[in-house]
Amino acid sequence: MNTKQYCYWHPHPAVTTDIVLFTLREEKLQLLLIRRRNPPFQGGWALPGGFVDLDEDIADCAKRELEEETGVKNVYLEQLYTFGKPQRDPRERVISVAYYALIPSDRITLKPASDATEAAWFAFDELPELAFDHREIAEKAHERLAAKLDYSTIAFQFLPKQFTLSELQNVYETIRAEALDKRNFRKWILARNLIEATGLERRNGSHRPAQLFHTKRPGRVEIIR
Amino acid sequence: MNTKQYCYWHPHPAVTTDIVLFTLREEKLQLLLIRRRNPPFQGGWALPGGFVDLDEDIADCAKRELEEETGVKNVYLEQLYTFGKPQRDPRERVISVAYYALIPSDRITLKPASDATEAAWFAFDELPELAFDHREIAEKAHERLAAKLDYSTIAFQFLPKQFTLSELQNVYETIRAEALDKRNFRKWILARNLIEATGLERRNGSHRPAQLFHTKRPGRVEIIR
């Protein structure tokens, strides 16, 4: 097939999704980048993503690209913003619907993707140079994430089904980059009535074991306040 | 020009913007609809909007379409969400980047647009049937708007440069569809340090005249709290 196949009366931009996949590793907020195998920015780091198929919902495209390029599936995914400056891609006009996704720290095993793309985690505050306007996208995702911590139950998306209060507090502290008072944090989160003790505890070292909690409505991200 | 001019190696969706233009009229939250002159949904009501030009920023497209179809310009405009279900337009795959816009009640004179499109204001809670998924878009815009009242200075975008505290309170009450206590509202807004009295007052009927206020940073929408 050697001719340009898809023709329209009016010019059409290309539409892609780009995904900012966050996790918490090594006490840091990290995000996943893939190494570009083709120009432009060949060899550089970029957000995972790709072109939207004609019969494919945009969110499905984001899920598919994420799985194809990183092996990651079943994560919390939310539309972030649509980036469409005319020159953001040097090849042609490309409008990108950006999503952000969160994955619990116990599921970050990257099965190298089917097409053997190189993928790696980077600390959010030590990102390398990124292709296209991907830094802007990553920053906007971080902003949204930090804001949503306050008024939604999004923090649980970073944790396994069962977690300790210290781990939960750590999610808030890491993303907001500030220390919180332990007693006040516990009072606050327990008053929200979102989590309950499982009765189990975790022995983790040479110190007092921690109670394990779980969310009352697992999997849901809800607006609180 | 009779042949399909724009050809690509891969299929491209069409990209449009749709704009939810809100105002307050007659004590109600209203939005602007235009009557469609072409199929599909010919003769039906729809949000203003149209196709993104290849060299045009998406927000610029929203501004242009709004002005072309309604004569309205220089309004507060914010990207809302991107809608792209594969079947949302029966003609071809169309991905729409939705915006919402706010216009003060003293500027809602609709100069009938250049292309003589019929446009009209409708109360948000008495909308007619809308074309495509435009009802979903309108509802999402209303949600965002109501949420932003709480934590931003967006309410001022509905008011003229000078306004009374009762008018400002009315913005909050109308959009949130609930009554607020007058004393508490005034305490709250004045404590935010966003507005100041101009020293002028408005005589408006057979009752005590109201002080006129203005915002300290006109034109800006800021996050407060």
Add this chain to the structure above:
DNA sequence: GTTATAAGTGTAAATAGAACACTAACAATA
């Protein structure tokens, strides 16, 4: 001057948020 109408004003009680330091339980090891 009486009336109708919207503007304007304060206080007390309840709730939420911030500051702050010690005890409890365990594992390792001396």
Add this chain to the structure above:
DNA sequence: TATTGTTAGTGTTCTATTTACACTTATAAC
């Protein structure tokens, strides 16, 4: 088995914010 190091766990006081609540003031119309 006593000691040490480490993280988990817990209350109270003070301050700020939010809520509930009713009367007086200034004007225009009559």
